[in-house]
Amino acid sequence: MAREGAKHGDSPALYAGGDRPFWIDHVPLSWRPFIQLTRTNFAAPVLLPYFPHMWGVLQTAIVQQNRHDDQHGPFALRDVVRVCILLLGVNVASSTAAHAWDDIVDAPLDRQMARSRNRPVARGAVGVRAALAFAAAQALAAALVLLLLLPRGAAVCALPSAAVCVYYPLAKRHTHLPQLVLGLGMGWGVVTGSAGLAGGPAREAWADAARLALVAACALWTVVYDTIYARIDVAEDLRLGLGSTAVLFRRRTKPFLGWLLGAMGVSLWYCGFVSDMGLCYYLVAVGGSCASIGWMIYQVDLDSTKSCYRWFSRGFWLPALAITVGLGLELAASPMEF
Numbered sequence: 001m002a003r004e005g006a007k008h009g010d011s012p013a014l015y016a017g018g019d020r021p022f023w024i025d026h027v028p029l030s031w032r033p034f035i036q037l038t039r040t041n042f043a044a045p046v047l048l049p050y051f052p053h054m055w056g057v058l059q060t061a062i063v064q065q066n067r068h069d070d071q072h073g074p075f076a077l078r079d080v081v082r083v084c085i086l087l088l089g090v091n092v093a094s095s096t097a098a099h100a101w102d103d104i105v106d107a108p109l110d111r112q113m114a115r116s117r118n119r120p121v122a123r124g125a126v127g128v129r130a131a132l133a134f135a136a137a138q139a140l141a142a143a144l145v146l147l148l149l150l151p152r153g154a155a156v157c158a159l160p161s162a163a164v165c166v167y168y169p170l171a172k173r174h175t176h177l178p179q180l181v182l183g184l185g186m187g188w189g190v191v192t193g194s195a196g197l198a199g200g201p202a203r204e205a206w207a208d209a210a211r212l213a214l215v216a217a218c219a220l221w222t223v224v225y226d227t228i229y230a231r232i233d234v235a236e237d238l239r240l241g242l243g244s245t246a247v248l249f250r251r252r253t254k255p256f257l258g259w260l261l262g263a264m265g266v267s268l269w270y271c272g273f274v275s276d277m278g279l280c281y282y283l284v285a286v287g288g289s290c291a292s293i294g295w296m297i298y299q300v301d302l303d304s305t306k307s308c309y310r311w312f313s314r315g316f317w318l319p320a321l322a323i324t325v326g327l328g329l330e331l332a333a334s335p336m337e338f
Helices: 002-008 022-026 029-038 044-067 077-110 128-149 152-171 178-187 189-198 202-206 209-240 245-274 279-299 305-314 317-332
Strands: none
Touching (some): 029 077, 044 178, 077 128, 152 189, 178 245, 189 202, 189 209, 209 245, 245 279
């Protein structure tokens, strides 16, 4: 592996999006293909699946406060923070496992595409067996945190997301909706986050209408940014006979994204309405996220690879922060135990 890295000069082309991180110089050369495998050279692959989990925790804590349930009482702030930290660890491990699995399944296709032929499995820097072992180890680490450090319901609720991770790289081979498949898996993190805080039977976590509305909002948001990302590969996907929402809608992509944004706004509003949220949630979480996503849809040049990648890799920050801050302000509006 060291010879392979030296041969290619460890160039930016070997990293997702061409973003070679400054800290990579402190990582042994033989380890660098695994950094490339996991896409941890930039924040989006780790944080995008984590945000729905965190929002599920915050929404559950807010609902418990608003209901004034004397039997259970509000959750302590330390419990909210602890669960969020544990779920961050789960997401780091599970997202690295998912990306390794994607590279294993997609290696034959990646070798035929200019953008992805430098991925570590496709170019032979990481063998299939090594990638499988790495993915299994990461998945096991995530499972152990869920089983040993969080309520059992969280592990049960995580199973649909795990199934989606396994199926997702196969979806584009026989459907134009892999972005929806990904969105459902990502959005379901809301349910897992809720179960991680509330405990109890898993069915209680997905039986709440407000929580399912938040799942829908997260799924729609995922379809928006992943459709923008998929625009990068439209020509290659057409050549190879692969499907995506970007291929399906082509020149109608921006109107499609606009409809998704509208549906996301309605879902966020309904979540707040059923959860008895206050003004901060509607102004910051709903208004801020919809405004920032609307600006992204307006600004992105769908015919420019550079523009699509820039908005995909960085455009998630403002809507994610808006929803996080809106929920955080809502939670802070009521007294909590520390």
